[in-house]
Amino acid sequence: LQARSFAEGQADIAIRGGTFANTGFTLAGLPLYDPQTGHYYAEIPIVPAMLAMPKIAVGADLALGGGWNATAGGVAYDWRPVRVGGEVGVGAGDWNTWRADGLTGYDLGAGWAADFGASYSVSDGPFADADHEISRYSARLQHRADGSATNMLVGYQDKFFGWPNMYTPFNSPETEDIQTLLIAGTHRWTPGSDDSFVEVGAYWRRNDDNYAFNRYAPVPAIPPFKHTTHVTAIGGRGSFVLDERNSIDVRLWVLADEIESTSLRFGEFYSRTHGTGGVYLNHQADGSGGDGFNLRGGLGYDTTNRGDDALTPVIELGWAPQSDVWPRWTLGYSTVSQAPSYTAVAGNPNGGLFRGNPDLDRATSRTLDLVGTFNAGGWAGSIGAFYREDDKLIDWTFRHDFWARSAAAVDLDTYGIEAYATRSWDTVDLQLGYTWLEKDDDYGGLPVDGSFYALNFPNHRLTAAMVWRVANNVDIRWDNELRIQEPNPLRKNNTDETVLSSLGIYWRPSFAERLQFSLQVDNLWDSDFEEVPATPAAPRQIAIGARWYW
Secondary structure (H helix, E strand, O other): OEEEOOOOOEEEOOOOOOOOOOEEEEEOOEEEOOOOOHHHOOOOOOOHHHEOOOEEEOOHHHHHHHOOOOOOEEEEEOEOOOOOEEEEEEEEEOOOEEEEEEEEEEEEEOOEEEEEEEEEEEEOOOOOOOOEEEEEEEEEEEEEEOOEEEEEEEEEEEEEEEEEOOOOOOOOEEEEEEEEEEEEEEEEEOOOOOOOEEEEEEEEEEEEEEEEOOOOOOOOOOOOEEEEEEEEEEEEEEEEEOOOOEEEEEEEEEEEEEEEEOOOOOOOOOEEEEEEEEEEEEEEEEOOOOOEEEEEEEEEEEEEOOOOOEEEEEEEEEEEOOOOOOOEEEEEEEEEEEOOOHHHHHOOOOOOOEEOOOOOOOEEEEEEEEEEEEEEOOEEEEEEEEEEEEEEEEEEEEEOOEEEEEEEEEEEEEEEEEEEEEEEOOOEEEEEEEEEEEEEEEOOOOOOOEEOOOOOOEEEEEEEEEEEEEEOOEEEEEEEEEEEEOOOOOOOOOOOEEEEEEEEEEEOOOOOOOEEEEEEEEOOOOOOOOOOOOOOOOOOEEEEEEEEEO
């Protein structure tokens, strides 16, 4: 997570060393995205309690539909059943920070249920021009029956936030004002007792973005950058069991996008249609020694009426040896592709703060990875290595003699090792993670002195998360990250190493079991590490809260 200010304000999710635009999001298979910029992929106006725990998709899982228009990884959500009842929470913290949220669900009978959630947050911020005001509303109608589930949602989010150097390194008081509207529906049908299913869906998304480089500048001296995007999508996916050893997965989506903008007016097009689909075979086999084997393979296809197309083959071999310590190994090769954003291809190539490149086209990525899972001594987890080759990846670069951002294509090789382990005791849950990353870049001879995103990555990243159940009604949650970052000439404080921690204490009083009080400290050690180069870090914040469940 690479945050500007606090995470809910403006943050990017980077997977396996990818950039802000290399992570895709799906909801029950629906490929959610924003055509203006990957910064807004995660603007999803849905109460988190309406969604199941997300799954991180990499390698073959990404290629098979765990994310779309992304080359490094995906965040895949599914719907959670409506919970009859509700919850309400309030909180307050440093810098005149206040928040409130609530969720309520109802059983309407005959398999129908509905829930509604709302939230609000406001703060003056830790220093001048770092304020925010955010509200979100989500309403959902759900029908569940034997073998089927239908979800229909309307979500709206209004976000205003300011932060110096949010996107540019000129010490300017920048702001963004974003309104996101999402109307979505999905239907899942499970026809029999096996794992076969068909899931179809559609959505319409509108995102209004009003960015100001200087919130105090007189208009029209430096006019705000205003963009409105629309995305309409329809399609579906399915899995069909052929026999006890074979099944087929299919997916097909059609998306249409368009943009209206006051500044992104230098491109060759401002609307386009995308198509993406694939067919994949899953085959199970038994080895002579009792080992199990699994083969997944197939071919995907990405197309648009405004650029290149791409064939995206994928193949993965799984091995389940007769071992209690190493129950599964997978070796996979996968290909994915990505069409460029309008900010990249329609920005002014000869002036302005964000200089585009109309010659940019589809990027492709090929990944080879090997992953093994283990169980030993009460520990469970995985360890693996990957190599990703990106062709024509879109990055935002700078030169020492010219500090505005410029869109550029880079051929990038990324090497990585990932390890994860978890263990639980009677009163403690512990999760440990480690990632090593290294990159080789080729900008094709362009005069590039540094990178805001593609070359902003940790060489070493160690994470440790702990939940300590001190008593039946008291929990302590402690999250830690040690990051040793690749040096970046744009990082103003020249800090490439940091420890980032958050600590939370949660108390459920015995006289009111449905009530919970909390004390939360973010950035516990008050690190000034710039997660995004040149963007100042949010200092330590202390907040208290209360939540009531019914």
